[in-house]
Amino acid sequence: MARREVRDPMSSPSPAGAGPEPLGDSREQPARTRGSRLRVAVLALVVLLIVVLVTVAATMWAVGRSPSEPTSAGPTTSANPSADPAGSDGDDELLITTRGIGPLRVSGSVAELTATGALGTEPGDFCADRLVGSDEFAGVVVHTADDDIAAMIVVEESSLSTAEGVTVGSTSAELREAYGEQLTRHIAENNPYSENYLVSSGTLAIGFTVSQDTVGKILVAPTEVLRAVYDAGEFHC
Missing domain, CATH: 1.20.5 (Single alpha-helices involved in coiled-coils or other helix-helix interfaces)
Incomplete structure (x- = not known):
């Protein structure tokens, strides 16, 4: 009888495709x-x-781009040009500003204007340091310091105006409306009831002397000079 070989089922290989996938x-x-x-x-x-x-x-x-940067359409302009009390720089615009009136500037030489006849002395005037305007500067008085330097400019009885439209003869209400919070009242030491007002820009200022509810004089000078003038009251020369 032939001997049959008994195989261990655990050792015999599984047919291809049969049996579970390797673990x-x-x-x-x-x-x-x-x-x-x-x-x-x-x-x-x-x-x-x-x-x-x-x-x-x-x-x-x-x-981060500045809205005021110039563009191809041109530079931007201020929405409120009258907000600067100094007004315009143009010499051809005779506006009263904190710097002066047109070519007439505080701390500037008045020799050229004197040579043209726009400023001069009055016959019999005993004030050597005072020049009186004529023509377009009619009603303007310039008080000079050494070397013919304009120390203070006084506008009286003139149609010249500030950039905000204030002139000699404007009412105090018009003055307050024109400058609003920029306007400050100066209380004089010797006369606390006087109505003197200042609009400053840096070290310079425009001064307004109000009498009987009307602007009587407009002064341009360094702020401290105007304060001293208002404290002293009426001045001569």
Whole structure:
């Protein structure tokens, strides 16, 4: 009788495609899936971060631009040109400003205006340091210091006005309306009831002397000079 060989079923190879999938492969598959998902999530986060950074940079650049920068349409202009009490710099505009009147400037030489006849002395005037205006400067008196330097300009009985439209003869109500909070009242030491007002710009100022509710004089000088004049009261020369 032929002897039949008995094989151990545990040692015999399984036919191709038969039997369960090796145990190691079933564990690696979920791990690879999770790794792929993690890489996709990280990539999406990086893209989102780049978009956010670009957006923030663009916003900061737009906000950082000054609205007053000149553009192709030309430079911007002030919405309220009369807010500066100094007024215009143009010599051809005879406006009363904290710097003077047109070419006539505080602390500036008056020699040229004297040579043209726009300023001069009056016959019999005992004030050597005073020049009186004529023509377009009619009603203007200039008090000079050494070397013919204009120390103070006084406008009286003249149609010349400030950039805000205040002239000799304007009412105190018109004065307050024109300057608002820029206008400050100076209380004189020897006359607390006097109505003297100042509009300052730096170290210079325009002074307004009000009498009977009307602007009687307009003065231009350094602020401290005007305060001293108002404290002294009426001045001569």
